[in-house]
Amino acid sequence: MICGDYTYIWQSPDWPNWRYDLSALAEPLAAVSRAQGLLLGRLADVGLGLRDQAGLAALTEDVLKTSEIEGEHLNAASVRSSIARRLGVDIGALAPVDRHVEGVVDMVLDATAHSTAALSDERLFGWHAALFPTGYAGLSRITTGAWRDDHHGPMQVVSGPLGRQRVHYQAPPAAHLPDEMARFLTWANASAPTEPALIRAGLAHLWFVTLHPFDDGNGRIARAIGDLMLARADGSPQRFYSLSAQIQRERKAYYDILERAQKGNLDVTEWLRWFLHMLDQAVAHAHRSVDSVLHKARFWQHVSGASLNERQVKVLNRLLDGFEGKLTSSKWAALAKCSTDTALRDINELVALGVLQRSQSGGRSTSYELLVQSNPCPTPTPPSPVT
Known part of the structure; x- marks a missing residue:
């Protein structure tokens, strides 16, 4: 698709004068604001410890999913440990430090915990260097902590096998970047912005990825x-929902709408409507995560009088976090790093305490499931979905 005499929006004579129909976005804006308010209201009614757990869960998911969107899978335990260590949240044993995980966590926490600080070249260079601590992306040597130089040709987003690649997008030439980034950063740091805060988050995301x-x-x-702008909109450094996780769930649609926006005109109403829909869905998912945190807290309160060993606590936490498949003595042994006999003793103790029961689902091996259930408070009815 070619708009007028140009292919990409940055080639438009009006670039970067973004246009959008605010009246068409009024309803989704209101729906997201209501959903955010409802979530923050629920969290205001729980203790500080549970809020910290909800924030830890959201940030862990954010770090994992923003990397998965790019096809990179981080170790979940390392991510959770890294964030917990920085936030001072007690999660028991910590996983070993992973230098690459630490870099992504550094960036995400700096963006959200210091959202009121100005964006600058130096700050973005620091984020970039943290993402690529070795100076390599895969096997390719890249320039870190500096704008690209297009030494190997124009920056393009491509897909498909070598020789039959399809160009989805081509970014502005490297020579334009100092002026383009200066203009973007001036807008991002405006003390009296004219756009609604959530609109600014959507525009910032699109503008940067276009450059x-x-x-x-x-x-x-x-x-x-985008997360930094959302933290500014919320007026809080704590994050309880993950937009990156929602984008990962809609990864193909994300790339499709980005391509349409970058090859369209400067009216980005469609992109902003999609962005707000993702926000609405992210907050809805966060409500379910809060349910899980509350359920877990009530479970441990219910069994607080029982004398449990470290292995039992570890495996029960895995069950409460959403263990997939059937729990057998052999799986217990693998999770707890113990013998099958020890695993069976651990399980039988929990059966006797009324914490576990033998599953009635059948199968070749005996399996077990949680018996103690503590239903969390029902999730409030969310606002009507944004379409």
């Missing part, structure tokens, strides 16, 4: 900038 100023990592940094 694509780095050799790699542009999507992750664009989402971190």
Whole structure:
């Protein structure tokens, strides 16, 4: 698709004068604001410890999913440990430090915990260097902590096998980046912005990823900038929902709408409507995560009088976090790193305490499930879905 005499929006004579129909976005804006208010209201009624657990869960998911969107899978335990260590949240044993995980966590926490601080070249360079601590993206040497130089040709987003690649997007030439980034940062740091806060988050995400100023990592940094803008909109450094996780669930639609927006005109109403819909869905998912946190807390309160060993606590936490499949003595042994005989003794103790019961689902091996259930408070009815 070619608009007038140009292919990409940055080639438009009006670039970057974004246009959008605010009246068409009024309803989704209101729906997201209501959903956010409902979530924050629920969290205001729980203790600080549970809020910390909900924030830890949201940030862990955010770090994992922003990397998964780019096809990179981080170790969940390392991510959770890294965030817990920085936030001072007690989660028991910590996983070993992973230098690459630490870099992504550094970026996400800096964006959200210091959202009121100005964005600058130096700050973005620091994020980029943290994402690529070795100076390599995969096997390719890249420039870190600086804008790309297009030494190997124009920056393009492509897909398909070598020789039959399809170009989805081509970014502005590297020579334009100092002026383009200066203009973007001036807008991002405006003391009296004219756009609604949630609209600014959507525009910042699209604007940065359109400039694509780095050799790699542009999507992750664009989402971190979006998170920074959302933290400013919420007026809180604590994050209880993950937009990146929702985008990962709609990954194909994300890339499709980005391509349409970057090849369209400067009316980005469609992109902003989609962005607000993702926000609405992310907050709805966060309500379910809060249910899980509350359920887990009530479970441990219910069994607080029982004398449990470290292995039992570890495996029960895995069950409460959503263990997939059937729990057998052999799986218990693998999770707890113990012998099958020890696992069976642990299980039988919990059966005797009324914490576990033998599953009635049948099968070749005896399996077990949680018997103690503590239904969380029902999730409030969310606002009507944004379409």
